[in-house]
Amino acid sequence: MTPAFIGLDWGTTTLRAYLAAKDGSVIEARRSPDGILAAAGRFEEVFAKSVEGWPDSLPVIASGMIGSRQGWIEAPYCPCPAGLAEIAAKLVSLTTRSGRRIVFVPGLTCNDANGTPDVIRGEETQVLGALANGNGAYLLPGTHSKWLAVIDGRIDRFATYMTGEVYAVLKGHTILGRLMSGEGDDDAAFRAGVRRGAAAPELLLHTIFGTRTLGLFGTLESTALPSYLSGVLIGSEIAAATHDLKSGESVTILASAALAERYATACALCDVKAAIGPENAAIIGLARIARAAGLLN
Amino acid sequence: MTPAFIGLDWGTTTLRAYLAAKDGSVIEARRSPDGILAAAGRFEEVFAKSVEGWPDSLPVIASGMIGSRQGWIEAPYCPCPAGLAEIAAKLVSLTTRSGRRIVFVPGLTCNDANGTPDVIRGEETQVLGALANGNGAYLLPGTHSKWLAVIDGRIDRFATYMTGEVYAVLKGHTILGRLMSGEGDDDAAFRAGVRRGAAAPELLLHTIFGTRTLGLFGTLESTALPSYLSGVLIGSEIAAATHDLKSGESVTILASAALAERYATACALCDVKAAIGPENAAIIGLARIARAAGLLN
Numbered sequence: 001m002t003p004a005f006i007g008l009d010w011g012t013t014t015l016r017a018y019l020a021a022k023d024g025s026v027i028e029a030r031r032s033p034d035g036i037l038a039a040a041g042r043f044e045e046v047f048a049k050s051v052e053g054w055p056d057s058l059p060v061i062a063s064g065m066i067g068s069r070q071g072w073i074e075a076p077y078c079p080c081p082a083g084l085a086e087i088a089a090k091l092v093s094l095t096t097r098s099g100r101r102i103v104f105v106p107g108l109t110c111n112d113a114n115g116t117p118d119v120i121r122g123e124e125t126q127v128l129g130a131l132a133n134g135n136g137a138y139l140l141p142g143t144h145s146k147w148l149a150v151i152d153g154r155i156d157r158f159a160t161y162m163t164g165e166v167y168a169v170l171k172g173h174t175i176l177g178r179l180m181s182g183e184g185d186d187d188a189a190f191r192a193g194v195r196r197g198a199a200a201p202e203l204l205l206h207t208i209f210g211t212r213t214l215g216l217f218g219t220l221e222s223t224a225l226p227s228y229l230s231g232v233l234i235g236s237e238i239a240a241a242t243h244d245l246k247s248g249e250s251v252t253i254l255a256s257a258a259l260a261e262r263y264a265t266a267c268a269l270c271d272v273k274a275a276i277g278p279e280n281a282a283i284i285g286l287a288r289i290a291r292a293a294g295l296l297n
Numbered sequence: 298m299t300p301a302f303i304g305l306d307w308g309t310t311t312l313r314a315y316l317a318a319k320d321g322s323v324i325e326a327r328r329s330p331d332g333i334l335a336a337a338g339r340f341e342e343v344f345a346k347s348v349e350g351w352p353d354s355l356p357v358i359a360s361g362m363i364g365s366r367q368g369w370i371e372a373p374y375c376p377c378p379a380g381l382a383e384i385a386a387k388l389v390s391l392t393t394r395s396g397r398r399i400v401f402v403p404g405l406t407c408n409d410a411n412g413t414p415d416v417i418r419g420e421e422t423q424v425l426g427a428l429a430n431g432n433g434a435y436l437l438p439g440t441h442s443k444w445l446a447v448i449d450g451r452i453d454r455f456a457t458y459m460t461g462e463v464y465a466v467l468k469g470h471t472i473l474g475r476l477m478s479g480e481g482d483d484d485a486a487f488r489a490g491v492r493r494g495a496a497a498p499e500l501l502l503h504t505i506f507g508t509r510t511l512g513l514f515g516t517l518e519s520t521a522l523p524s525y526l527s528g529v530l531i532g533s534e535i536a537a538a539t540h541d542l543k544s545g546e547s548v549t550i551l552a553s554a555a556l557a558e559r560y561a562t563a564c565a566l567c568d569v570k571a572a573i574g575p576e577n578a579a580i581i582g583l584a585r586i587a588r589a590a591g592l593l594n
Binding site: 112117118119170210239240 | 415416466467469470496498502503516
């Protein structure tokens with residue numbers, strides 16, 4: 001394969017650099033913990049190291065938090081609906097001190113029914129890379145889970161659910177963590193939690209308290225409690241986020257294998273059809289955006 | 298008034314001691330930060346100090362977390378429905394090293410529709426003290442808000458909502474706190490948050506993220522964000538907890554004046570009728586329980 005460009009998937013905690021062909025096929029991939037938090041103040045140095053030995057002449061395109069106010073340069077949010085054309089028209093670029101030009105993908109913004117804004121950065125690129133038939137629902141679970149709806153090849157709207165971060169602080173800083181031990185790999189407790197959370201997502205401030213009482217009364221072991229709480233939160237998230245899915249519509253999950261499996265299990269318990277998407281969605285998305293912008297001739 | 302008994306409202310962070318007449322009228326009240334956390338390991342010493350100078354001959358009755366496994370002695374939970382008779386039959390007592398007998402009120406337990414247990418300690422005494430006509434809905438807001446339903450003088454069921462504790466950890470330990478300043482006294486932002494939370498309590502993991510985006514886009518000032526988040530959580534709590542209230546049924550709020558006002562404002566925005574109950578409910582409740590147990594002859 002002929003190297004055609006360099007793609008950077010540069011998030012808060014991780015930097016993934018790819019030497020890729022025009023269609024996004026990966027020739028070489030590198031991964032480092034130099035996300036924007038760790039790399040702050042030395043982005044050019046981290047960039048130079050991450051692409052060392054790759055041809056200087058190749059175009060470079062980056063997505064993720066590196067294009068935020070806390071990143072290298074701010075690429076202002078592009079409003080939804082947004083597809084390849086809208087995003088390609090809003091790319092921002094800078095030239096490094098060593099004369100290298102880098103192009104940054106903007107994040108997206110949309111307003112929910114209530115008029116409250118929401119934002120993503122990086123997930124739009126993954127979804128555009130994973131798009132098969134140009135329509136569908138996508139889930140990128142994690143610290144801040146993102147649910148996206150794609151219509152005719154454009155990201156129509158999306159919503160953030162703070163599931164992972166809420167789990168971490170409930171476990172780490174509230175009374176719910178006091179009876180817990182272990183890290184949460186009790187499958188039965190996870191499933192019980194998902195069912196509980198999904199049955200009544202509107203009661204979340206109440207249902208999480210069951211993590212304490214089920215421990216107090218000895219119904220669940222201390223090692224089962226983290227899984228139970230995780231299940232309650234994920235069940236609540238899925239029930240709420242899929243409320244307006246058409247009957248039988250499938251959700252494509254984009255995540256690392258373990259997390260994707262966890263959410264696929266939870267979706268099944270919630271009667272939501274789910275498929276796990278490709279792991280290389282980010283670099284395919286970067287290739288598609290770069291081509292749409294005319295960067296790869 | 299003739300002193301008839303000593304009542305202790307002894308919670309996690311505060312001890313309130315009352316010298317009271319038979320009907321619960323307060324002759325003298327004392328308050329200290331020696332809740333069970335601060336007083337652990339020296340309950341008798343703290344007790345002696347808190348009742349110093351009051352007649353040794355009077356019966357003593359205590360409610361709250363002092364009767365929990367982490368307290369002085371465990372008074373096992375009494376199952377719902379529970380009124381004065383059921384609670385009086387489950388009192389537990391101990392005799393101090395100095396020969397003083399102290400009677401402890403049990404907490405209550407109930408199972409929700411899903412079979413998950415819930416617990417209260419102390420709130421049952423306040424509600425029995427505030428009871429007017431023997432029926433109604435009661436709210437004791439706070440770190441762990443408690444919603445209780447009373448039927449024919451007995452506490453029929455209740456539910457805990459972790460509203461206050463969730464607010465504290467979201468503000469103190471998540472990305473939502475990063476843009477915040479101040480302590481949350483922006484009334485307009487609080488009201489906007491209540492409306493937002495109440496409109497879709499099932500979306501809570503999503504709606505809280507609005508605290509970040511409304512700050513990012515400059516729609517809300519940093520000083521308005523704590524109030525907004527508090528409103529979202531309280532609105533979500535009220536909408537969920539009042540779901541099965543009969544139309545026009547009123548909720549009686551038992552809390553300190555400022556917190557009671559805050560929740561009364563929020564209830565009004567949620568179209569829930571609310572009245573603020575008496576501040577002396579705990580000592581009245583202790584008097585009623587003591588009389589039902591034949592301790593005050």
